[in-house]
Amino acid sequence: MPFSTVQVIQNAKHNTDVGRIASSPRESPGIESEDADLSALQNELQQTLGKEIALHEIALHRETEGLVISLREFGFFDSGSATLKPAALPALDRIASLLAIRNCGLRIEGHTDNIPIHTAQMSSNWELSAARSTELVRLLITRYRFAPERLAAAGFAEYHPIASNATEQGRALNRRVDMVVLKNPVVLWHFQPRCWSALLEARCLAHPFIAFTYTPPIKALPAAGR
Secondary structure (H helix, E strand, C coil), X not given: CCCCCEEEEEECCEECCCCEECCCCCCCCCHHHHHHHHHHHHHHHHHHCHHHHHCCCEXXXXXXXXXXXXXXXXXXXXXXXXXXXXXXXXXXXXXXXHHHCCCCCEEEEEECCCCCCCCCCCCCHHHHHHHHHHHHHHHHHHCCCCCHHHEEEEEXXXXXXXXXXXXXXXXXXXXXXXXXXXXXXXXXXXECHHHHHHHHHCCCCCCCEEEEEECCCCCCCCCCCC
């Protein structure tokens, strides 16, 4: 199903420890309540996903910018495929049910190992990681009715590993899709094509994480009889 909105991620600060786009924390009166809500969410997820966590299909951990729900490939995708396994939907249903009652922003990140891929469907790990993240965004919108402005998708290929790619075990950990539940709100800017390059060139250092949205203009249909 095609998207009417393309979301592009730009970052101004890189977190080298975890190798992901990082947003610097912003001080606000509600920071303690945000932390408490994320802690409560983590506890609820641990309870409802106990089976998947025990099987190492899902892992949870906290980072400065929020809570990471890491979906391992072997539990959610076939090798080289961006289509979610039908057997994984019940777990995703439970995750979505807990996220749907909150208004936090979500960044979906696709990651792969360093083994090159070149198939009829995917020509590179860039395509595979991006396709998996956007597939999850599509499901959140179409199956679970999440507001699109809460979501952003990113593909990192093999360039942000969490384990060594020298072993099969490490490569298996690197093949994942991370759902990052953000403490700070996502900043969305909407613009037309003529503004695209200018806005991308503006580094926007005040907002290290920015999701740019782009909606293609709708062409008028020719009048009948022409």
